[in-house]
Amino acid sequence: MEWSIQDVxxxxxxxxxxxxxxxxxxxxTPSRVGGNGxxxxxxxxxxxxxxILLLRELGLGLPAIAEVVNGAQRDTxxxxxxxxxxxxxxxxxIGRQIESVKTTLRKTEEGEQLMAEEVFDxxxxxxxxxxxxxxxxxxxxxxxxxxxxxLSDAEKAAFxxxxxxxxxxxxxxxxxxxxxxxxxxxxxxxxHFDWLSISPSPTRGHFVALGEMYVADPRFTDAYDRHGTGTxxxxxxxxxxxxxxxxxx
Amino acid sequence: MEWSIQDVxxxxxxxxxxxxxxxxxxxxTPSRVGGNGxxxxxxxxxxxxxxILLLRELGLGLPAIAEVVNGAQRDTxxxxxxxxxxxxxxxxxIGRQIESVKTTLRKTEEGEQLMAEEVFDxxxxxxxxxxxxxxxxxxxxxxxxxxxxxLSDAEKAAFxxxxxxxxxxxxxxxxxxxxxxxxxxxxxxxxHFDWLSISPSPTRGHFVALGEMYVADPRFTDAYDRHGTGTxxxxxxxxxxxxxxxxxx
DNA sequence: CGTTGACCTTGACGTTACGTCAACTTCTAC
DNA sequence: GTAGAAGTTGACGTAACGTCAAGGTCAACG
Numbered sequence: 001m002e003w004s005i006q007d008v009x010x011x012x013x014x015x016x017x018x019x020x021x022x023x024x025x026x027x028x029t030p031s032r033v034g035g036n037g038x039x040x041x042x043x044x045x046x047x048x049x050x051x052i053l054l055l056r057e058l059g060l061g062l063p064a065i066a067e068v069v070n071g072a073q074r075d076t077x078x079x080x081x082x083x084x085x086x087x088x089x090x091x092x093x094i095g096r097q098i099e100s101v102k103t104t105l106r107k108t109e110e111g112e113q114l115m116a117e118e119v120f121d122x123x124x125x126x127x128x129x130x131x132x133x134x135x136x137x138x139x140x141x142x143x144x145x146x147x148x149x150x151l152s153d154a155e156k157a158a159f160x161x162x163x164x165x166x167x168x169x170x171x172x173x174x175x176x177x178x179x180x181x182x183x184x185x186x187x188x189x190x191x192h193f194d195w196l197s198i199s200p201s202p203t204r205g206h207f208v209a210l211g212e213m214y215v216a217d218p219r220f221t222d223a224y225d226r227h228g229t230g231t232x233x234x235x236x237x238x239x240x241x242x243x244x245x246x247x248x249x
Numbered sequence: 250m251e252w253s254i255q256d257v258x259x260x261x262x263x264x265x266x267x268x269x270x271x272x273x274x275x276x277x278t279p280s281r282v283g284g285n286g287x288x289x290x291x292x293x294x295x296x297x298x299x300x301i302l303l304l305r306e307l308g309l310g311l312p313a314i315a316e317v318v319n320g321a322q323r324d325t326x327x328x329x330x331x332x333x334x335x336x337x338x339x340x341x342x343i344g345r346q347i348e349s350v351k352t353t354l355r356k357t358e359e360g361e362q363l364m365a366e367e368v369f370d371x372x373x374x375x376x377x378x379x380x381x382x383x384x385x386x387x388x389x390x391x392x393x394x395x396x397x398x399x400l401s402d403a404e405k406a407a408f409x410x411x412x413x414x415x416x417x418x419x420x421x422x423x424x425x426x427x428x429x430x431x432x433x434x435x436x437x438x439x440x441h442f443d444w445l446s447i448s449p450s451p452t453r454g455h456f457v458a459l460g461e462m463y464v465a466d467p468r469f470t471d472a473y474d475r476h477g478t479g480t481x482x483x484x485x486x487x488x489x490x491x492x493x494x495x496x497x498x
Numbered sequence: 499c500g501t502t503g504a505c506c507t508t509g510a511c512g513t514t515a516c517g518t519c520a521a522c523t524t525c526t527a528c
Numbered sequence: 529g530t531a532g533a534a535g536t537t538g539a540c541g542t543a544a545c546g547t548c549a550a551g552g553t554c555a556a557c558g
Contacts, residue, residue: 003365006534011365013373016535021516036524037536046368047353053372054350062515080354087347094340101303101336104296105329116252116260119295123302124262255505265506270545285553286507311544 002032003046005039012049019049027052027066047076054083058090058128086128096122164227166192170235171228180237189238251281251289261298268298276301276315296325303332307339307377317381335377345371415441416476438488 005016022028023039028049030039041049048069055065069079100121107114169188178185254265271277272288277298279288290298297318304314317328349370356363419441422434 001362001365004534012369013375015517017518018516020536034535038524039535043363046365047357047363050350050353050368050372053369054346056515057374077354077358080350080357084347084350084354087343087350091340091343091347094336094343097303098333098336098340101299101329101333104299105326105333108296108329109326114292114296116250116295119299120261120302123299125306253505264546266547267545269507283506283553287553288506305544 002040002042005030005041008041008046008049011046012053014053022049022052022062025062025066027062027069051079051083054087058086059125060128090125090128093122093125098122167227167231170238171231174228174231174234180234185234185238189235192235192239251291252295254279254288254290257290257295257298260295261302263302271298271301271311274311274315276311276318300328300332303336304381307335307381308374309377309381313381331381335380338380339374342371342374347371419476441488 003011005019009016009019019028019039023030028041028045031042031045032040034040051069052065055068056062060068100119100123103118104114106112166188169191170185173182173185173188252260254268258265258268268277268288272279277290277294280291280294281289283289300318301314304317305311309317349368349372352367353363355361419434422431427434
């Protein structure tokens with residue numbers, strides 16, 4: 001089963017523009033892109049979109065959402081459980097808001113003095129951003145951290161050095177004016193892929209999304225562009241080509 | 250009792266910048282401005298801010314919120330009741346969302362096929378804008394009703410007669426096959442507008458909404474269609490054209 | 499009395515998450 | 529085969545603030 005971009009937009013109560021936007025950010029990659037460029041989405045995409053919209057409603061920014069749905073939680077089921085938790089919390093918050101308004105209503109009717117804090121109980125919903133990133137951040141961080149700390153100092157240094165070497169190689173390719181689909185660039189991308197594959201092996205969509213993140217997240221672009229401005233963009237393009245040639249979804 | 254801008258920001262879980270922004274838009278004027286330019290807010294301001302934040306959470310744009318809190322609902326208590334209703338609705342929507350996610354969770358765990366519509370049940374929260382403006386229209390009608398009952402019998406009779414004259418004129422135009430944007434029809438609409446303006450002068454949106462009410466409310470359609478079937482529809486269309494040409498929002 | 503630090507002001511420009519054309523291609527259906 | 533709905537990629541616009549910059553105000557403490 002497969003849906004067109006308009007189908008999905010209507011189903012989710014959003015617009016096709018929004019879906020394309022999410023595509024650009026590597027948030028929601030179509031499961032299939034036709035030879036004509038048309039985007040098609042499958043069931044997994046729908047579940048992913050459900051998660052995205054949930055997180056958005058909880059007030060998270062799109063980059064934060066990207067980190068959550070791309071990186072951390074490979075386990076969809078666990079992620080959905082967390083979402084349920086947050087939704088319950090949200091419902092409870094609405095409940096507190098209702099009580100607030102009821103109080104305001106009653107006291108206004110009776111001309112009674114009302115207390116400032118109770119007027120706004122349940123109104124601050126900026127808490128979620130923290131809560132969510134904390135929850136997922138902790139999890140992702142712990143996984144990464146455990147792995148990282150399991151390395152010896154020499155291994156750590158080697159890992160860092162490999163990233164620097166690869167970044168330099170990309171920067172050199174950029175300087176030489178090589179296109180993303182050049183064989184030599186793709187060879188570097190293979191090294192890059194291997195380097196990333198030390199952690200659980202990524203699918204095609206995953207790899208492409210990772211590429212998009214490079215140009216979106218300043219932390220990553222810095223790591224690459226310090227070796228030459230524009231390197232990060234080349235890396236992303238090269239990753240896209242690499243994914244199409246070598247990975248299956 | 251009086252609060253500084255920072256006090257209010259902290260109480261409401263927002264920022265001072267936001268409060269200043271609302272001030273610029275005429276959404277929330279400080280109850281007092283010191284000789285030094287400092288803004289101070291009293292209890293009424295807090296209640297007003299509560300309403301603003303509520304409407305914002307329901308997805309309304311700031312101009313729409315301005316219309317609601319400035320224009321129509323002078324009666325704070327009635328407004329708060331409406332808000333309570335909307336909040337209950339919102340809570341119910343969250344409930345539907347929770348069910349959606351639960352379904353997704355269960356079916357994902359069991360590897361079952363999931364249905365597209367149920368994945369996104371409760372996700373579209375664009376409905377509120379409509380709902381709120383609709384209610385605002387109803388409320389405006391009720392205000393009109395109170396005004397009506399305050400008139401003497403003679404005044405009521407005169408008012409009715411004018412309506413009948415206008416309705417007959419519209420019916421005649423309909424019989425002659427004139428379109429809504431015909432000058433003669435628009436002249437009648439001007440009379441109609443003047444007739445309505447006896448009650449507080451309407452904005453463009455208000456006038457158009459009133460037109461829509463004519464075809465929705467049987468009490469009104471009767472009053473016009475008795476002079477010829479289809480008159481109410483013509484009236485609505487003519488009002489729309491008139492509003493576009495002569496009224497500003 | 500001076501100064502330190504928290505708080506206030508008014509601009510003015512930056513940012514996020516899309517909305518909204520524009521210009522063009524592609525599928526669907528009579 | 530032609531209309532019309534739906535798709536594409538840019539590119540620019542916008543709403544609701546965030547974020548400086550440059551400066552005035554106020555309580556308090558030494």
